[in-house]
Amino acid sequence: MDFSFTEEQELFRRSVREFCEKKLAPWANEINEKGEIPHAILKEMASFGLLGITISERYGGSGAGFINATIAAEEIARVDVSMATAVYYLVEAGWGFLMDRYASEKAKEEILPDITKGKTFLGIASTEATGGSDIASISTRLEKRNGKLILNGAKTFISGVREATRYGGGYVTIVNTNPDLKNKGLSLCYLPVKDVKGITTSIFEQMGREGISTGTININNVEIPEHFLIGEWNRGFYYAMEGFNCARTLVAAACIGAAEKALESGIEYIKERHVFGTPLAKFEGIQFQMAEEYTKLEAAKLLVHKAAWMLDQMYAENRFSIGEINKAVATAKLVAPTTAFDIIKDVLTWYGAYGYTREAGLERGLRGVYSYIIGAEGAQNIMKIIIGREILGKEFAPY
Ligand SMILES: Cc1cc2nc3c(=O)[nH]c(=O)nc-3n(C[C@H](O)[C@H](O)[C@H](O)COP(=O)(O)OP(=O)(O)OC[C@H]3O[C@@H](n4cnc5c(N)ncnc54)[C@H](O)[C@@H]3O)c2cc1C
Structure with missing residues (x-):
């Protein structure tokens, strides 16, 4: 057993710490007070390779493993203990990795490079009003109609709704594709939210994490292209x-x-x-x-x-x-x-x-x-x- 980080990992930690202390720490108060992470900071994080860090280099990421992604999460939260910047970082690192593994090539080419450039946001939309813990009860429906994918339903308590509607981007969304099969009837798709017909959103006032929003996404007959299905139907x-x-x-x-x-x-x-x-x-x-x-x-x-x-x-x-x-x-x-x-x-x-x-x-x-x-x-x-x-x-x- 070896309980130490490698030299490269230590070096990576030092460089991320230096970046965070120099570029992010001076903004921590403002992020909390103004209730947003300035887009310029997100762009700087992206240039440093922090946004979508686990996404492969082909789409502009660093292809980092989870040890390095973990190191970066720790360092970001050290300078912004409100968690706002860490949330922005970690949902993209976690769910961007999943998209990289399972989304269609066309979707990855369209979506991932803007995330790694810090232009747009990627989050996860799972929770519904009936209870976030019971994923099998998800009722937001995805149906195939005349060769199109149509979504109906609502997601709530979703991180980054204001950011995704302001900067663009969307969500890895868990949807019901066969109500009779419970968790075996769920699928994943990518749902864009900015200027999309049928999407309306609202934002909660929260007790913390002021720098990143949490809100609802109402989805009314929203059409998405077939290549936005992530992985196989019902998996x-x-x-x-x-x-x-x-x-x-x-x-x-x-x-x-x-x-x-x-x-x-x-x-x-x-x-x-x-x-x-x-x-x-x-x-x-x-x-x-x-x-x-x-x-x-x-x-x-x-x-x-x-x-x-x-x-x-x-x-x-x-x-x-x-x-x-x-x-x-x-x-x-x-x-x-x-x-x-x-x-x-x-x-x-x-x-x-x-x-x-x-x-x-x-x-x-x-x-x-x-x-x-x-x-x-x-x-x-x-x-x-x-x-x-x-x-x-x-x-x-x-x-
Ligand atoms: C700040 C914030 C940001 C969030 N961002 C996102 C996001 O980006 N995307 C997203 O999809 N969701 C998000 N969520 C929602 C989060 O995933 C849910 O809050 C979580 O899954 C719990 O669901 P719930 O709030 O509906 O509580 P419920 O599922 O109703 O649970 C209520 C309480 O009961 C307990 N409980 C539930 N089931 C059991 C059981 N079987 N046995 C014992 N106790 C149980 C839970 O521990 C909880 O304390 C966010 C939540 C918060 C607070």
């Missing part, structure tokens, strides 16, 4: 689960990055801050908390890095069963957001009243990582269902 559930494994690993990595940065700043603070004539760090009540949070972070990091490594091994070497990958990713996604939330909360508390100010920047981290406890890219209880199913066997799955 969408399996592709989607693969995409979720990729995206969840990067979600977990982003939470790790935000937590790591918060803990580092907290450690500096408790060494400097004197109360009762002595540094806070000398009080065991604080020091023990710091030791516990450090340990939890190390444990979470190992789970996340292992999941990324297993994904790379699966794609490059055909190692590990899908069940093993599901379990590894679900454990990382289960642990990382909660660990990040606990760490940021403790550091905020060490800061005293200053922690409660917006200026300290920690509250936006708390609100951001909480989105991943609630369920963006899959609720925590769903991770437990996956882990339970993989350990006990399908015969013990509750559904």
Whole structure:
């Protein structure tokens, strides 16, 4: 076993950190306050090779594996702990990878280069009003009519709706292609949303992640070309689960990055801050908390890095069963957001009243990582269902 990153990976981390600290960090406050990531920043991220990082070079990506994609997710979240920029990055890296694997050549040529150039946005549209956890209940219909693909339905709580309608782009969309077959009757397609007849959208006011929107997409008799079908008809559930494994690993990595940065700043603070004539760090009540949070972070990091490594091994070497990958990713996604939330909360508390100010920047981290406890890219209880199913066997799955 080797628990260290390679020299190339370390070099990659250093260069991404330098980029993020120089180009992204100065905008973190504005992203949060103005409620958007300036398009110029997205273009810079694209020029650096960060957007659609896992997409192959043929379409302008870097063809990065999941270890490097994980490193980049951590570094982006370190400088924008609100998660907004990390969300923009990770949905494109996770779902762009899936499109690269399964979309038609024509669709890839039309869609992916604009994503890797930072011109347009790519997201995932799975959740519907009937409950995001129950994917088999998806009712947005895709039908073939006279050689055309027609969509009807609605998606909700979808990240990036304002960005996709403003800059262009669209969604890897999970649709129902055979209502009698439950999850075996789902398919994937690419749904563009900007200036598309039959698409209307609305945006939610959210408790966090101000820099990236979340909204609804109403789909009324929307016609898409046949080559926008992703992969085979009725195989969408399996592709989607693969995409979720990729995206969840990067979600977990982003939470790790935000937590790591918060803990580092907290450690500096408790060494400097004197109360009762002595540094806070000398009080065991604080020091023990710091030791516990450090340990939890190390444990979470190992789970996340292992999941990324297993994904790379699966794609490059055909190692590990899908069940093993599901379990590894679900454990990382289960642990990382909660660990990040606990760490940021403790550091905020060490800061005293200053922690409660917006200026300290920690509250936006708390609100951001909480989105991943609630369920963006899959609720925590769903991770437990996956882990339970993989350990006990399908015969013990509750559904
Ligand atoms: C900020 C944000 C951004 C999002 N972005 C996207 C996006 O880009 N694309 C997209 O498709 N979706 C997105 N979502 C939606 C997300 O995927 C869903 O919130 C998630 O899947 C949970 O679905 P739900 O909110 O409908 O909750 P429900 O499925 O109704 O679940 C409610 C609660 O019940 C729990 N629960 C559900 N089933 C079980 C069970 N069997 N046993 C025990 N507990 C259970 C869940 O853990 C959850 O706490 C986003 C959500 C948020 C908060």
